[in-house]
Amino acid sequence: MTADIGAARIRMSPVMAALGAWVLSMIALPIARWVFGDSVIPAMTTVSALFQVSAVLIALRTTWSTARVAAVFAVVAILTFGAEWLGSTTGIPFGDYAYTDGLQPQIAGVPLLIPFAWMMMLGPSWAVAQRVTASLPAGFLRGAAFAGVSGAAMAAWDLYLDPQMVAWGFWRWAEPVGYFGVPWVNFAGWFIVAALVTAIVRPLPVAAPPLLVIYAVVWIFQAIGMAAFWGLGGPALFGFAAMGLLLALGIRGGGRL
Template identity: 45%
Template sequence: MIRTLPRLSSQERLVYGMVVVWILTMISVPIVRWTLGDAALPTAVSLGVLMQVIAVCVVLISAWGVRRALTTIGVIVALAWLTEFIGHTTGFPFGSYDYTPRLQPQVGGVPLLIPLAWLMMLPPAWAMASVINLTPQPPLRGERGRQTWGVRLRFIVVTALAFTAWDLFLDPQMVAWDLWRWEVPGAYFGIPLVNFAGWLLASALITFAASRIAPIHTLPTRPLVIIYIITWLLETGGLALFWGLPGPALVGFVAMGGMLLWAWRRSRGR
């Protein structure tokens, strides 16, 4: 007997449609570089980020409604911009770096695309934390304070790990593309190790702030985990095959892949 596939809702069709457009856009980035040169890279990358942002925002709106989703989106973007502004002007918490003029427009020296990049990957990291967390659908707001704070802290920590694993790909790639520069190159393929501590801290704080205004643990995990998986595959293949960065490709593959393996084992164990 043939089992019929479940029908997708209109929101799911839109999400997966945008995911397909995003994949095609990212696959086209090397082609754009070969045909139009390095000057076209920022535009191609910006389009890829925007496609992924739209897919993630559709998930948020379908789960929470327009008002709460837009509030959460605004909080993420505002706090991400503030974090990056403080970071490149003071050196805290990432280390001393500056953005080049290649990504435009910029506000306060921060390209507007950067907070959108935080937005496109934080909800997938939340989904990963939801799958990995010891209790399904953890009650972040509950009656028992100690248990609630323990669940909340675990969720935030796992989110920060899942999000920072992505930066093991991202930072070497963006430096190679001359989108930002470190004042003093560091031990991780030219990236200071303090940068990753900064990513852990910043993503944890933004997740905490978002958890105060929206039930971020209740997002539908399937489309967001799919986005996380596709990001993992695209980054691995892109860095290893097209961008001449096999070292970061291997480390990022292991780090994000380790998060996915952890999530898979948790989901299998329930």
């Protein structure tokens, strides 16, 4: 038992280090903006996203092989980059939008950071979905429910993300109507893409505790940041409610954490 606990602590220490670096980068963003101005937002956003995706990948590595982590990340990156390229060029499935030159570098008009952003929240969303669907019998029903809850957890996060990224000038909507200037179809697109990617990569099982912590930190920090520092109280309220509901369902889900 003691050896098992020691091994678990060794496995978790890189996760905690990555989590700490990520949290510090989020705290530093509004401070850096206050000191240096809006010009630092793209660079600080990139740094924070890279720290978060690193924490997610390290957390996945506690239950997966390195090869599986790399393969899943590659598939997620290809699929989500393709979805974003399709969306920004045709309007399907998110609606009519276009990236600005705020996030660099880009390929075919899509910032290379975007697939990392998908991965950094898909992992935590899988942890939520794993907990919510744990009591369902294994098979098609559980797989479909797992993909659906993963999609819902991602769409809930986008209630924060899209208004904030639009306010920062990272992308623009052709018709800024609906949810604080974001068309409602965008959230359907997020749900569909996240659910389809999840169904394709079939990520079960995942390390629930560290990934749930990441989901919870995003839930809290984005609510505080958007309301207190970025003047986006409305999206902060709705994102807090939606992500909070999914997180509560995940924590109350079947099985031990």
